[in-house]
Amino acid sequence: MRVLLLGGTADARRLAGLLVHEGHHVVSSLAGRTREPLLPAGEVRIGGFGGVEGLIAYLRGERIDVLVDATHPFAATMSEHAAVACAGLGVPRMVVDRPGWTASPGDVWHRVASLGEAAAVIPRLGRRVFLTTGRQGIAAFAELDECWFLARSVEPPDAVAPKRLDVVLDRGPFTVDGERRLMAGHRIDVLVTKDSGGPDAKLVAARELGIPVVMVNRPPAPPLGPLDRVAGVHAVTRAIAEAETRHP
Template sequence: MSPRHILLLGGTTEARELAAALAAHPGVRVTTSLAGRVSRPGAVAGDVRVGGFGGADGLAAWLRAEEVDTVVDATHPFAASITANAVRAARITGVPAVVLRRPGWRPESGDRWHEAASLAEAAALLPDLGHRVLLTTGRLGLAAFAHLDGQRFVVRCVEPPEPPMPPHTEVLLARGPFTVPGETELLRDHRIDVLVTKDSGGAATAPKLTAARRLGLPVVVVRRPALPEGVEAVPDVRDVLERLGLDDRTV
């Protein structure tokens, strides 16, 4: 009997945890697909493929050719096009699909959040909020801020960004998890007066929000894109395993 084949669209901490949990089951074959945007991804259990599929139709063809039993989308909450293609490919082929999304952040007492629907909207808010900006929205999408010559940016990302980017920019290369003392020191050392972030959720990068709260700094939070119509995400690895009828053998 062939093993149950699960395609895991990965790239997140949760995806690596799920791959390890799935690989622990002898009757399960897990293939993790990575977009290839990060040159040194962490180790992943099971099979790994790198690169795109060629849209929803290409993914549907791959699901059929590789006899995939279930597709799990555990990509970044802002990987909207990948999620849309995964859902469409699953519907084309009839392969069951599960979407894993870590819960988003929620403001707490003392937070000075300003929500934005896009990076462009976030950029439009900055002239009224501060001069020195810590930008933690990733290395892609900096073009939305490139016209702002009245602000000075500290851009933190995992890998070097490419232009266009704001004219007054300092790049910090770092990978989480971060700590509240470390984030507080960063904000103070660079005299940051406004933080910009995507609502990525999770604990690894949340300390910057606590640090900003304690220092009384405003935070521009870019809201997540909506999930495809009719799709409801599950919040963690255990929920995915439950949907698949499997136990978590990594605990």
């Protein structure tokens, strides 16, 4: 099968390795926002497609049999383009399921709909803020002069940023012990993150330290069409194997 894998996540890299091992032709598409991304197995393309029309042209030109959307849950534009393009061509679309986080006893979460709402909530919760929303979201907090920020990202921020900002350049996965030391050492009193799902070491550490969390909710997912399917990593590989047996 010829698979276009919209990636950039750990799940996508894992899935690419499994599919390549099974003999499929896999092209992983990365947005190109990180200068030195972790590259998956198989072929890799970096950069956008040029909107829906560009993606349609790519799917048709490369004779893609199935598109797998394993992007970050907040990559809403790319997911929307994929849904529209696949529906227009009748190409099956599989979405890798990445459940969001659920609060546990002891958590103090404040759910908001956007980074702007997160910035509005922060001043009444704390003054020393740990930002784990990615470097492109840092600009939303630039006007909060009364707060000090610790931001973590793979690369330095390249946009407007708060005046009082320290940046930790690091890439996960992270451990609970490491997150606890980082937050305690910087006297963090509020954590800001996106509901991306996956490993939740920082949330466990925040719970143990009694630190409130500002949780940015996910954007709405594109509606599913008749050829679309949502599944975990291994279920996607099984579905593609089943589709291969039916492929003319």
